[in-house]
Amino acid sequence: MVNKNPRRSEEPIWWGLFGAGGTWFAMITPVTVLVLGILAPLGIIDAEAMSYERVADFVTSFIGALFVIGTLALPMWHAMHRLHHGMHDLKIHAGTLGKVLCYFVAGFITVLSVIFIYMV
Structure with missing residues (x-):
């Protein structure tokens, strides 16, 4: 029998954040690690490109702020949802x-990442 009511x-919200975090972590994080963790230290990327002034300008721009918030917050939502169901x-x-505890931790990291952007 079909339930008419x-x-x-709220589960689609958590699954949406889980999917967004997993996608971000699978596609964006490896490129970020490659650029910031391998190419820049080896000198393949010019040191001037990673100067404090340029990085600070990027982080304080709208797209840079979204990038930093996404990098910190979305994988945390993914991890906490996985932990909850695990x-x-x-x-x-x-x-x-x-x-509540799992999603509070993810929300707290999200709020901290937004505060971090405003403090820079």
Whole structure:
């Protein structure tokens, strides 16, 4: 029988953030690590391109701020959603408290990343 009045769920919000974080972590983070962790230290990228002034200008621009917030916040939402469902799979039923705690940590990191952008 079809339920004509289904109960609304907030789960699509968490799955959306989970998917966005996983996609960011799989596609953007490796390029960021390559550029900042390998190419710049080896001198393949000009040191002037990574000067404090240029990096600060990038981070304080709109697109740079979105990049930094995405780099910090989206993988955290992915990780916390995975942790929440992983605990359930391991038969660790933390209930609503576990869910709130996981998503609070991700939200806290998101807020900290936004504050970080405004402080720069």
